[in-house]
Amino acid sequence: MLSIFNSIPTHMDYKGQKMSEQIFQGIILVCAVVGFVYGLIIQQFGCTVYIVLVGFVVSCILTLPPWPMYRRHPLPWQPVIPENGAESNQKPQESQKKKKHK
Template sequence: MSKWFEWRIDFEGQKHCEFISQIVVVLFAVIGFVYGFHNQDLLATMEIYLGGIIITSILTLPPWPFYNKHPVQWLPEISDKEFEKD
């Protein structure tokens, strides 16, 4: 699997990942609750919610390339000699 993914996401990617997970989980929870309440079926509510968890996992757990569009640019390393001059 390491050949397929870079296994890194940047800070903006983490922000998008969290946003996607919150929206999808809440959306499926509300849909499941409304459907289950309307049909008086607790099992259907749990199945819809579980479907949302599975979809959220597929969208957020793998490090998809769109989560690494803004990689962190680190500063160059300062040698000891340069550090002592200042």
């Protein structure tokens, strides 16, 4: 059951994060302006709030999940160079541990 959750990608690259932030701000801004104008025309502040809340929900759906469009530019990480395998499996010696102060 947990393997299903491990297969879901949970990362975004830096360009994807920037694009996600721009989309989020753009949707909120457009909905705020449209909501303000519409609420001003019909003289109902509640409609303005509802329009902004709908824009917030839409922007959350579009920007919070790591959609594939946010993962197009992965960073080229350097390959892992293993150190001496025999030494890496050993526990640290007692002399290397920090002593507790009394």
